[in-house]
Amino acid sequence: MSTIPPISEQTIRTLVGEQSFQRGQQYFRNDAIFDTRRQGMTLKARCEGSRPEAYRVEVSFNDTGVASTFCSCPLGGYCKHVAALLLTWLDRPEEFIEQPDVDTILERYDKPELIALVKRMLQREPDLESLLPTVGKPSGPVNPEIYRRQVETVFRRSGYEWGAESDIADELLNIKAVGDGFLQQKDYANAVTVYEAIMKGLLEDISSYSDEGGDLRSVINDCVEDLRTCLEDVHDDKALREKVIQILFAIFRADVDAGGIGLSDEVPTILLEETTAEERRMIAGWVRKEISGKTDWSSRFRDQWYGRFLLNLEADTLDDEAFLRICRETGRIHDLVDRLLALGRVDEATREAEQGSDYDLLTLANIFVEHGHESVAERLIQERSKRSDDTRLLEWLKNYYKTRKNYTAALECAEALFCKHPNLASLTAYHEMRDLASQLGRWDAVRQRLLDFLSQSQNTSLLIQIALDEGDLDKALELLKAQQKHAQGYQGMYGYRYSPGYGSIALEVAKAAEEKRPREAIEIYQKYAERLIDQRGRENYQTASNYLKRVRELYGRLGENEEWTKYITGLRERNKSLRALKEELAAARL
Numbered sequence: 001m002s003t004i005p006p007i008s009e010q011t012i013r014t015l016v017g018e019q020s021f022q023r024g025q026q027y028f029r030n031d032a033i034f035d036t037r038r039q040g041m042t043l044k045a046r047c048e049g050s051r052p053e054a055y056r057v058e059v060s061f062n063d064t065g066v067a068s069t070f071c072s073c074p075l076g077g078y079c080k081h082v083a084a085l086l087l088t089w090l091d092r093p094e095e096f097i098e099q100p101d102v103d104t105i106l107e108r109y110d111k112p113e114l115i116a117l118v119k120r121m122l123q124r125e126p127d128l129e130s131l132l133p134t135v136g137k138p139s140g141p142v143n144p145e146i147y148r149r150q151v152e153t154v155f156r157r158s159g160y161e162w163g164a165e166s167d168i169a170d171e172l173l174n175i176k177a178v179g180d181g182f183l184q185q186k187d188y189a190n191a192v193t194v195y196e197a198i199m200k201g202l203l204e205d206i207s208s209y210s211d212e213g214g215d216l217r218s219v220i221n222d223c224v225e226d227l228r229t230c231l232e233d234v235h236d237d238k239a240l241r242e243k244v245i246q247i248l249f250a251i252f253r254a255d256v257d258a259g260g261i262g263l264s265d266e267v268p269t270i271l272l273e274e275t276t277a278e279e280r281r282m283i284a285g286w287v288r289k290e291i292s293g294k295t296d297w298s299s300r301f302r303d304q305w306y307g308r309f310l311l312n313l314e315a316d317t318l319d320d321e322a323f324l325r326i327c328r329e330t331g332r333i334h335d336l337v338d339r340l341l342a343l344g345r346v347d348e349a350t351r352e353a354e355q356g357s358d359y360d361l362l363t364l365a366n367i368f369v370e371h372g373h374e375s376v377a378e379r380l381i382q383e384r385s386k387r388s389d390d391t392r393l394l395e396w397l398k399n400y401y402k403t404r405k406n407y408t409a410a411l412e413c414a415e416a417l418f419c420k421h422p423n424l425a426s427l428t429a430y431h432e433m434r435d436l437a438s439q440l441g442r443w444d445a446v447r448q449r450l451l452d453f454l455s456q457s458q459n460t461s462l463l464i465q466i467a468l469d470e471g472d473l474d475k476a477l478e479l480l481k482a483q484q485k486h487a488q489g490y491q492g493m494y495g496y497r498y499s500p501g502y503g504s505i506a507l508e509v510a511k512a513a514e515e516k517r518p519r520e521a522i523e524i525y526q527k528y529a530e531r532l533i534d535q536r537g538r539e540n541y542q543t544a545s546n547y548l549k550r551v552r553e554l555y556g557r558l559g560e561n562e563e564w565t566k567y568i569t570g571l572r573e574r575n576k577s578l579r580a581l582k583e584e585l586a587a588a589r590l
Helices: 009-016 018-029 080-091 102-107 111-124 126-134 144-158 164-184 188-208 215-233 238-257 267-273 277-290 297-313 320-330 333-342 346-354 358-370 374-387 391-403 407-420 427-440 443-456 460-469 473-486 502-513 518-535 538-557 561-574 579-587
Strands: 033-039 042-047 055-061 066-071
Touching (some): 009 066, 009 080, 042 080, 066 080, 164 215, 188 215, 238 277, 238 297, 267 277, 267 297, 277 297, 297 320, 297 333, 320 333, 333 346, 346 358, 346 374, 358 374, 358 391, 427 460, 518 561, 538 561, 538 579
Antiparallel strands (some): 033 042
């Protein structure tokens, strides 16, 4: 038998994490691990936990250490139960009974012995009886009810607790393995029966689960790939092919109804690439029945999805008018305008674009440009921007003018965005206008207008950023002190709590002032650190300690170490009741 490599408590702690290790130690001390076995390089046991039924725990090794873990708890492995098992192995390896692997054991039995063993297992676990019809090669079509009930049982038994999705996926994959066996034997009909049962169960119940980890969607995708194999391999069985196509279409329909959550990303491609012309006509008929023609948002979304699929299904047979009719029926305005422009029907395309939303119009304008109708696109966006507050329209115009080196128009758009939409006023936008205005030799005048606007709107934070960007440290400090006065009546200095983002601006000023105005930098860092301390919390104390280190360094540069000592002593005295602060100051050697 191969030798399991040595492990230590630190190895276990690193493997499962500190919290699981600590809880695993408690399980180990309480003798929660029992039924310990070793099969080659795998340790197996059961662990008493929070549920009535003990958890099954396994750890497999390779030559260098732990290769994988498994636990039937919600975490599935790398948990406190795994830690308890490894601690038991580390402390009492002699308690692990050595056993051959399952295949070796079963090969020793003859048929009557295996039958007797299976019967005893069924007495202990009656639920396993449902697996008997799935074992062995069937002589004909399998009963779909068997698999339907198995899938139903999986969902009923698993419930809706956190982590249930992973357990459900594992059990469904066990059922799917039966279908995979049929597929390997080229028994496509029975394979499809198994996959259909799984897909129906998933589509009925998946909306009841969050499936954040994608476990259930992964099962769907696996089944979809195998159904694709069936379509690729089965050519003469028309009924079976139609059944497969119906299953795939049901997945696509469920995904559309759910708002496009990724249940069927590959299904439309499969139904386009793996079907005959006759089958695509059949699918197109199903799609047409799903198109509602309603105008509410949800219905429009569904119709647009179905419209795109229908256009692809009938791409080889649709004439232009039929294509345009489908676009109008399903709200496919982008496809509609693109085809109209390709046909040279510019006025008609323009009228359709005018009916689109602001969001649609941004993409439609690009389509007009691609077809060589830049002036139409410009006019559409200009007219819409006059009556819409959507800033993306002005952004489109600005970028459009920049690419055509129309810097005057681009600057007008940029300045309108900056001054009419304060949330877009930023240092990046300021730089962009500087570049545009400089191209025109107008930067001085534009700069003054922007600074006046920021002063009037009291956007002191951006004024400080600009002053720092332009190397005017005195102006930045002056603005910072003005902000302090504005915040009078509130606790603290420099508006850290009361002006969003202002704390970081003050720190930028302090950093810039370290060389030429170190005393001002010291004051800012001190006030910032004191504000963090007032807010309490170990993370705040750690951050405050980092800034106090800067204060100490600046005092040192000034040759005022005694002032530093006086300051830090006073700070400690004022906060002597804060044990965590003392610990963090000590850790920072302050």
